[in-house]
Amino acid sequence: MDYHHNGFVYKQTDALKNSIGHDKKLPDNLFKYYSLSKKSVDAIINGELYASHPFDLNDVFDCSHNLWYANKPIKFENYEWFYDKVLDKEEVIKVFEQDSRQGHRKFIVEFWTLLSDKFGIISMSGQESDLLMWPHYSGEYGFQVKFSARKLEKDITEGRNAVLTPVNYVDKLEMIDVSERDSFIVPFIYSTNIKYKNWSYENEWRFLVEGKGMGIPYSKVGFETILEDHKGNDGARLIKYEVDLQExxxxxxxxxxxxxxxxxxxxxxxxxxxxxxxxxxxxxxxxxxxxxxxxxxxxxxxxxxxxxxxxxxxxxxxxxxxxxxxxxxxxxxxxxxxxxxxxxxx
Incomplete structure (x- = not known):
């Protein structure tokens, strides 16, 4: 079931390249701003872009699981499927009954977390010389790399399940109802794509990239978890591209x-x-x-x-x-x- 919001369409599909519909024109060039660090220099030398987990992002509302809610009861069958390998039937029933009284927040957060281990976000900008981008992302001591948008899109998306899309800047961050959905892919894609319009100066275009065991940096989140970081597969969030694409x-x-x-x-x-x-x-x-x-x-x-x-x-x-x-x-x-x-x- 597609979801329409602010001129964008979020679609249920296995191929990310077909998952977000919009009428925005891809700019000729995209830019990546960096502060100076070993990680940023290694990324440039090796031709790598970091596919961030939502916890890595500088906007706490960006990609948040708080954008999900259940307007109606979530089916017990969903709990059975989700907790099948970690809980027995009686434990699942207990979790379901308790969670149903709390708006299904445990299920929503844990399902969102599961998906967040499988996806990463690469933030790019269509702004070449914005007054705010330089101080915010390089502190004036770093650097900026210019790419051909078409060439970079082709390089990143060929052979990967990935999509390049503009951010959907909105007046209000409206929550999406997950209660009647058999799959939560559409809510997840939606949550990775909307931001407050206050951020529109960035003219952000972002790659959403699917991977396996990309890792979850729990330790970056304040007062929400005591879990240790899930490291994931080594280098899973480093997305390679041809160095010659640096223009x-x-x-x-x-x-x-x-x-x-x-x-x-x-x-x-x-x-x-x-x-x-x-x-x-x-x-x-x-x-x-x-x-x-x-x-x-x-x-x-x-x-x-x-x-x-x-x-x-x-x-x-x-x-x-x-x-x-x-x-x-x-x-x-x-x-x-x-x-x-x-x-x-x-």
Whole structure:
């Protein structure tokens, strides 16, 4: 039974690519924002995107099991099927009777949890230079990777049960009734796809990817469980893609700062600026070298490096203003942990 909400249609199907209907146009490019860390640098070097569990997400309402409710009694047969391998018949009856008086919350939460071990979410953005995305997701010290949306979609979804879809931004997070459904796939897909419209500045497109034993990070949830993390299969949430799909890398406004680098600035008569930088001995040294080496070793990236920042706008305005933009640079490795950056490129 399909579920319609805010112009989206959530469908009962085994193939995720057919599970969400909408009329949104896929942007030409998608962007991934990163803070600088060993995990983010390894992800770029290895061509991996992390498929998050709902507990990993920064919005506690995102993908929440609290979006599920039972308007009518859930059938006892569902309890029998779900608890078949862990409880005997008398225990199932007891759980059913107690849970029926409490809105079936135990069954709903535990069924949602079971499904959450089988799916992961990869968040991407259609926003290239949003004023909030950089400080929120890179702290201005990280970086952003640009992809062709079509090429990345093809790479991620071919050979996998996965779908790329826009987030459904809504005024209210309406709950979905699970009581009359034989399968909870539609409620789960719905809950992974809606967010408050306050988040719409992100212009988020996300991959929903199915896997086996992807893991559940129980320890990230406050006061809801005392369970230890379910580790899942090693690397199950790391989704591989071709490294050559990385089209551009933009470094944050404060990526090159004197806590990280020693640098020497030069400028020629044509206004072309060269800065030679050397990574300092610091906690971030290995990550900085790993990322910059990756960029300098790949011809496509080496010619498509940018620095973001704020830029003055004077043309055709009475009062000048500033906005976020980016400037192309050339990055060359000149020694171990040493690099040359050339600005003023056209």
């Amino acid at each position: 551009e890398i933009t470094l944050g406004k404060h990526f090159f700062n004197p806590r990280r680098f020693v640098y020497n600035k030069m400028e020629d008569e044509n206004g072309v600026k060269t800065i030679q930088v050397k990574v300092r001995e610091c906690d971030e040294s290995a990550n900085l070298i790993g990322l910059l080496d990756h960029i300098s070793f790949h011809e496509k990236l080496r010619g498509n490096v940018f620095l973001t920042g704020h830029y003055l706008v004077f043309e055709d305005v009475i009062t000048p203003y500033i906005e976020r933009g980016k400037e192309k640079v050339s990055l060359t490795k000149i020694g171990e942990g040493e690099y040359s950056l050339i600005y003023g490129l056209r």
